[in-house]
Amino acid sequence: MQTVDFIRMEDGTREEYELLDRLENEHNAGLPDRIMEALRGLEQSFSGYRVSRLEHCLQGATRAHRAGESEEMVVAVLLHDIGDGLAPYSHSEMAAAILRPFVSEKIYWIVKHHGVFQMYYYAHHCGGDRNSREMFRDSPWYQDAIDFCHNYDQNCFDPDYDSEPLEFFEPMLRRVLANPNQLDAEQVARYGQSG
Numbered sequence: 783m784q785t786v787d788f789i790r791m792e793d794g795t796r797e798e799y800e801l802l803d804r805l806e807n808e809h810n811a812g813l814p815d816r817i818m819e820a821l822r823g824l825e826q827s828f829s830g831y832r833v834s835r836l837e838h839c840l841q842g843a844t845r846a847h848r849a850g851e852s853e854e855m856v857v858a859v860l861l862h863d864i865g866d867g868l869a870p871y872s873h874s875e876m877a878a879a880i881l882r883p884f885v886s887e888k889i890y891w892i893v894k895h896h897g898v899f900q901m902y903y904y905a906h907h908c909g910g911d912r913n914s915r916e917m918f919r920d921s922p923w924y925q926d927a928i929d930f931c932h933n934y935d936q937n938c939f940d941p942d943y944d945s946e947p948l949e950f951f952e953p954m955l956r957r958v959l960a961n962p963n964q965l966d967a968e969q970v971a972r973y974g975q976s977g
């Protein structure tokens with residue numbers, strides 16, 4: 783494996799950064815495979831529910847697909863809880879960050895805040911404020927986030943629903959992940975980017 787000579791980024795040359803760029807592109811091409819692997823990992827997640835986290839995500843994505851939603855939306859539903867393992871206290875943001883380059887601003891926003899909107903269904907049983915979503919009342923996507931949670935999240939814990947298997951969604955996932963938007967400087971400032 784070819785490597786660069788520098789040990790501090792400030793010393794890197796144009797040729798070295800071109801090499802790294804090429805290798806990064808090759809690595810990025812494996813993203814759909816890594817996402818599929820992470821989704822399979824949701825088979826072992828929270829216990830207590832009547833379905834696994836993977837089944838929950840498949841059920842949501844199946845409902846979204848059958849309701850005629852766009853592929854972007856179906857894939858967003860499929861991935862909305864993919865952060866449960868590594869970001870249990872901020873899973874919505876993790877899923878939104880993964881989806882960010884591949885979906886509309888609106889879908890990004892919905893996924894990023896779905897955790898707060900989902901509180902409407904349970905927080906009053908746990909000493910929380912079920913109306914926390916009201917902080918987003920002025921957003922143009924407030925009602926869309928309510929609909930997302932109502933139709934493709936809170937109702938997706940049914941062990942008898944005939945969900946499509948993960949493989950059904952794989953071509954869709956690959957199509958949606960095929961065209962990342964390059965974030966411009968303003969978006970990087972707003973959403974952050976690794977360096």
Ligand SMILES: [Fe+2]
Nearest residue numbers: 862863896897
């Ligand atoms: Fe969630």
Ligand SMILES: [Fe+2]
Nearest residue numbers: 838862863935
């Ligand atoms: Fe969920």
